[in-house]
Amino acid sequence: MAAYSARGVHGQVVQSLGARIVGGGMSEGDILDVRALGEELDVSLTVMRESLKVLAGKGLIDARQKRGTFVRERRYWNLLDADVIRWRVEGGAGEQLMRDLADVRSIVEPAAAHRAALHRSDADLDALEAALAAMGRARSASADAADADAAFHRALLAATGNEMLARMDLLLTPGLRERDRLVHSHASVDDPVPSHRAVLDAVRDGDAARAELAMLDLLAKAARDLDRLGAAADDPSPARSPRRTAG
Structure with a gap:
C-alpha cells in the first residue's frame, strides 16, 4: 500500500481510507460508520481511532457530537500533504x-x-x-x-x-x-x-x-x-x- 505499507496495520488503514476519500469513494459530508469500517478492514476500534486522528490531521475528516465522524469539504483538505497528493494521483x-x-x-x-x-x-x-x-x-x-x-x-x-x-x-x-x-x-x-x-x-x-x-x-x-x-x-x-x- 505505497508509503504506508511499511507502517503496519495502522498505516494500511490510513492508506485505505485516505485513498477512498480523496479518490471520491466517499463524498463530502458522508458519515463514517467507524465500527463497520473496522470490521470491513478487520482491525480493532483502537486502530480505527488512531487512523482517523491521522486523517483528521490532514483535514480529510472531522467529528462532532450528535453528528459523528464525517468527510470534510474539500476546501479543508491539506492539499500540500504528501499523502493527499499521492492519493489524488492514484485517484486519477x-x-x-x-x-x-x-x-x-x-x-x-x-x-x-x-x-x-x-x-x-x-x-x-x-x-x-x-x-x-x-x-x-x-x-x-x-x-x-x-x-x-x-x-x-x-x-x-x-x-x-x-x-x-x-x-x-x-x-x-x-x-x-x-x-x-x-x-x-x-x-x-x-x-x-x-x-x-x-x-x-x-x-x-x-x-x-x-x-x-x-x-x-x-x-x-x-x-x-x-x-x-x-x-x-x-x-x-x-x-x-x-x-x-x-x-
Whole structure:
C-alpha cells in the first residue's frame, strides 16, 4: 500500500481510507460508520481511532457530537500533504495536479533563481553541485533520481537567503516527487542534468538575469515532459522505456 505499507496495520488503514476519500469513494459530508469500517478492514476500534486522528490531521475528516465522524469539504483538505497528493494521483487527478504545480513553480522558481544568483554562498553552491552530481549518478525512474531532483530545487530556494522562500520547499517537494514518479513512468524524455547545470552555472556566475532565463527554460522543458505524458496516456501503442526528465 505505497508509503504506508511499511507502517503496519495502522498505516494500511490510513492508506485505505485516505485513498477512498480523496479518490471520491466517499463524498463530502458522508458519515463514517467507524465500527463497520473496522470490521470491513478487520482491525480493532483502537486502530480505527488512531487512523482517523491521522486523517483528521490532514483535514480529510472531522467529528462532532450528535453528528459523528464525517468527510470534510474539500476546501479543508491539506492539499500540500504528501499523502493527499499521492492519493489524488492514484485517484486519477495526477495530470491536473501536476499542471497546478507547474503554475506555482513558474511563479516562484524563476524569481528564486534570480535572487539565488545575487545571494548564494559557497555552501549553497556546494549543495547545488552535490545535488546535480547525484542527479547524474541516479538511475532513471529511481527514488535516488527523485531525491536528487528535490535536493537541487530545495538548495536553490535556500540559496536565495530568504527564509520564507527557503520554506517553499514544503510546498514544492511533495508535488515534485509525484511529478518525477509520473513522468519517469510514462514519458520518454531527455537527460535533466544539462538544464539544471545551466541554472547552477548562472547562479555560480552571479548572473541573475541568466539564472532566471535558465530556470524558465528548465520549466518549459518540464512542461514538454508533461505534454508527452498526456500524449502517452492517449496513445494505445506500447510504452517506450522511460528515461530521465527535467524537474
